Amino acid sequence: MASDQTRSAILAAAERLYADRGFGDVTLRDIVAEANVNLAAVNYHFGSKDELIAELFVTRSLQLNRERLRELRAAEEAGGGVGDIAEILRALVGPTLRGCLGPDTQHSTAARFMIRVNIESVPAIRRIRNREIDHLRKFIAAMKRALPESSAVELYWGLHFALAMAQQTVRDTERLTKLSDGQCDVDDVDAVIARVVKVAVMALTAADSGSKVAPRVMAREAR
Amino acid sequence: MASDQTRSAILAAAERLYADRGFGDVTLRDIVAEANVNLAAVNYHFGSKDELIAELFVTRSLQLNRERLRELRAAEEAGGGVGDIAEILRALVGPTLRGCLGPDTQHSTAARFMIRVNIESVPAIRRIRNREIDHLRKFIAAMKRALPESSAVELYWGLHFALAMAQQTVRDTERLTKLSDGQCDVDDVDAVIARVVKVAVMALTAADSGSKVAPRVMAREAR
């Protein structure tokens, strides 16, 4: 049989199980049982468990980054080289939120897997995540073009906060829903995206209006 | 010897090791070696490994919540029952950021432990975290008093975003620092707090100015 068949059966089974039960308590034996292949197949095809996880994450990660850049390019082309800041931020957080939120999330294994990645945090993935920085620099550059007056520091913080709001919404959907007794509709993905983008834009545009942040230095002793 | 001595030696050693190396690869044998006690002591005093972790987390968590509520009360008393929204949010995110950021963080075991809790995510802790909701409701109530015009939904989102920015800053300090080549000074805790609070306040006050969020429904197909 084509060796690819076993390989992709493992990948699919692993992603499904990780998505459902998290990285913590899914063993290789669980995976091979789900995939109907031999236990040794994982090490034969991937080398180790960590490399299997890494391949899963890298695949989905590249998909996400590709989509982000596609939307970023579209935003900048629409503006003739300089994108609207809201559209740039939408390109940054949109794919994540669209992928991980919404009512159809239950049906997409890839989405549930990426949510797991955001909730849990296994070393094998943390290592790879650091490469994401180069990717983010492209957004910083685009933001710089959109807001040439803004200082670099403000742009960094703006991007940081935008990602923070998006990722936390993915990670803590449950808490927000419980806290608000379901009043915060996380399934209306477009509304959530608009919300995050709006706040991020405010953070960026309010900052460059010269009003330096004024730290309250009331010297509250911490303990 | 007083049994408390062994108990607290275990707690201290465990917190130190978890803070330094994460929950993933610290075993009971590591802990008892560090604490200079017998292996069986952990199960004798705590019942199980998970209960040890839980006790560590609960202790620090209660400390954090106490501090938050203390500052919340101070904020509301200063305003004669109704606190300034910025001060309320500062009471929410201040303790977290002050505890987990700053140059002295390297020296505080408790701080590094709480950072770990934010970065990794072990089931024993996730279970407990859900109780945090009742605590957050007190902040929602205070925010409601400060901004009586705002709808509940806006308040929930505002609190959610405030926590998002604070926690992500704790969690991803390294990424922000690397991305900005050190230009974003995360060690200036007061400035970071001011930044987070400022954005959160903007998110809250801009929302209740009638401008409903306008979702872009350009029906981009997701795949």
Next chain:
DNA sequence: GATAGTTTCATACAAATGTTTGAAATGCAA
């Protein structure tokens, strides 16, 4: 100072886990 309760200790247990091995099976080219 004997007794009862608590704490410590060395050691064993039992189960789970990722990985390796060497042979069998399979696919493919000459």
Next chain:
DNA sequence: TTGCATTTCAAACATTTGTATGAAACTATC
């Protein structure tokens, strides 16, 4: 078919892990 490389398989390996046990040491009370 023959030969060679790839792939599959069952079984074993080697640790590592949290937990349990029962005896010994210790503490405090009468």
